[in-house]
Amino acid sequence: MVSGCGSRSTPSHAFVIALDAEWGSKLAAHISLQLSLQSVDVIVANNGTGASLPLYTRYLIRHGRREHMQIGNLAMAGCLLSHVQAWRRVSGWAYVFEEDAQIEPGAMQSVSQLLHEIIWLNFSILMLQARRLEATGAIRPTGPLAATCDSCTWFGTRGYIVTEQGALVLLSHVDPIVVQVDSFIGLVNEFDDRFHLFWTQREVVGNIRPFASTVWDGCVLACFGATVHLACLMLSLIICIIVVYKQKKN
Secondary structure, eight states: OOSSOTTOSSOSEEEEEESSHHHHHHHHHHHHHHHTOSEEEEEEOOOSTTOOOOHHHHHHHHHOOOSTTBOOSHHHHHHHHHHHHHHTTOOSEEEEEETTEEEOTTHHHHHHHHHHHHGGGTOSEEEOSOOOEEESSOEEEOSSSEEEESSEEEOOOSEEEEEHHHHHHHHHHOOSOOBOHHHHHHHHHHHOTTOOEEEESSOSEEESSTTOOTTSOOOSHHHHHHHHHHHHHHHHHHHHHHHHHHHHHO
């Protein structure tokens, strides 16, 4: 069970990560009302400037990435470093939200029900977005509301609850910076037995600004471009073969 939680069935503190402090303060006030929080701290997001990066990460930033886990620009490195600032300050447990998080109606009740389901399962982090992952291991529902798996690459960190122990485990692996934050969480879940990732099966946190977040790189085709191009080429070849076959038949 999570220690240091007090008598509340949900966290009483949250961190909001935002590049713009004024926007972060507005979002913090809104989230505080929706989740009945005692306090919300705004973390001004790191844009990656001055980050100490290994040579391979610098190579990918210069020449481009082709895989989701990889860091493709300084903003992605800064995003991980921004979450690190929150992890260093977690006491007991806390929410962490990015600046484009949208709290869905009934979120506090949903979170309370989710935590009631998993609180005894030694969870480290509970993602508040519905499933956004590639799973190479077996997905295991923990009940009607939550699920987990042994080997996950997670997509999206707009909102989650992290325990103090979970934050400490994450911090123990964060250097050097070689993958982006959501993939990093999935890797820690896969390779460190102390860390346990869970996610909601019903959306609790959505996105108020799709494809426009300043703490998200917005890169999809750049990651999977090679695969997309190969698929298009194969489809074109199949169409050509069908056309030639029909012409010969006629």
